[in-house]
Amino acid sequence: MLDTDRLNATFAALADPTRRAILARLALGETSVQKLAEPFAISLPAISRHLKVLEHAGLISRGRDAQMRPCKIDTAGLIGVDHWLEEYRKLWGQSMDKLESYLEVMKAQQGAAPPKKSRSVKRQGASHGRKD
Amino acid sequence: MLDTDRLNATFAALADPTRRAILARLALGETSVQKLAEPFAISLPAISRHLKVLEHAGLISRGRDAQMRPCKIDTAGLIGVDHWLEEYRKLWGQSMDKLESYLEVMKAQQGAAPPKKSRSVKRQGASHGRKD
DNA sequence: CGGTTATTTAACTATTTGGCTAAATACGAT
DNA sequence: ATCGTATTTAGCCAAATAGTTAAATAACCG
Numbered sequence: 001m002l003d004t005d006r007l008n009a010t011f012a013a014l015a016d017p018t019r020r021a022i023l024a025r026l027a028l029g030e031t032s033v034q035k036l037a038e039p040f041a042i043s044l045p046a047i048s049r050h051l052k053v054l055e056h057a058g059l060i061s062r063g064r065d066a067q068m069r070p071c072k073i074d075t076a077g078l079i080g081v082d083h084w085l086e087e088y089r090k091l092w093g094q095s096m097d098k099l100e101s102y103l104e105v106m107k108a109q110q111g112a113a114p115p116k117k118s119r120s121v122k123r124q125g126a127s128h129g130r131k132d
Numbered sequence: 133m134l135d136t137d138r139l140n141a142t143f144a145a146l147a148d149p150t151r152r153a154i155l156a157r158l159a160l161g162e163t164s165v166q167k168l169a170e171p172f173a174i175s176l177p178a179i180s181r182h183l184k185v186l187e188h189a190g191l192i193s194r195g196r197d198a199q200m201r202p203c204k205i206d207t208a209g210l211i212g213v214d215h216w217l218e219e220y221r222k223l224w225g226q227s228m229d230k231l232e233s234y235l236e237v238m239k240a241q242q243g244a245a246p247p248k249k250s251r252s253v254k255r256q257g258a259s260h261g262r263k264d
Numbered sequence: 265c266g267g268t269t270a271t272t273t274a275a276c277t278a279t280t281t282g283g284c285t286a287a288a289t290a291c292g293a294t
Numbered sequence: 295a296t297c298g299t300a301t302t303t304a305g306c307c308a309a310a311t312a313g314t315t316a317a318a319t320a321a322c323c324g
Contacts, residue, residue, distance in 0.1 A: 007152070014143040043283075066290095066292065069300080075220075081217060088205075
């Protein structure tokens with residue numbers, strides 16, 4: 001798959017709020033299709049198709065556990081976006097400052113805790129309260 | 133406009149390779165619609181509509197110069213994407229090394245001292261092959 | 265004013281997308 | 295084998311999208 005097609009697919013996948021919400025849920029950890037479907041008012045087949053789109057976009061991958069197909073985030077798609085964005089970050093000046101302060105923090109902590117940027121990483125917390 | 137709608141629009145806009153190419157061109161500087169259209173095999177009205185989509189997505193803005201409507205990048209949309217991505221960056225560990233080496237390069241390039249605040253990042257050709 | 269250039273709007277068509285329901289498939293348990 | 299649960303495929307429809315050409319608008323030029 002060409003880089004260009006992959007980006008087409010990834011951005012297109014991210015353009016749908018239901019799919020972004022699914023991704024937000026998956027950021028908390030692997031789950032079954034049913035569990036993923038719960039918060040939404042749409043049919044299971046609809047969810048199934050959203051998942052196919054996300055998978056095709058390199059945003060999730062799927063395993064097999066009995067009759068379930070647990071989904072988890074695949075970072076490939078996100079990294080693709082991040083990399084694409086890299087070209088443009090120089091356009092809004094803050095990059096250096098941000099990187100600088102981030103690095104400062106890291107050095108101060110010397111490999112102790114993982115990124116302490118903006119939000120905290122709640123492993124268990126249910127509310128990822130995104131309106132997303 | 134809700135955050136969610138804005139993201140829908142931005143991601144949808146970025147899902148089209150023509151629009152990404154337009155953005156890549158605009159990263160080099162402001163231009164007229166005609167100039168923007170040149171590299172493409174599609175009609176001017178088609179370009180015009182792409183521009184409308186990009187504008188609506190907060191990715192470009194337009195001025196007026198005689199009968200031309202020069203377009204330039206609006207960082208708002210890109211920053212929106214970057215911010216959305218922030219939630220997910222923790223999922224792929226590489227951040228430290230990458231930031232580290234990036235900063236290293238920057239320091240090497242603009243004379244000894246670490247760029248304290250807001251040093252504008254020089255354009256240094258290099259890296260990222262653009263297939264877009 | 266009338267002409268030329270730059271860009272947009274209108275009207276139409278083909279394709280894609282997202283949703284639905286009903287039916288099919290895949291496993292595990294009985 | 296048959297049943298029950300989990301998920302996908304099929305077929306249908308409505309709305310959105312990307313392209314087209316032709317016509318409209320906007321601003322400058324003589």
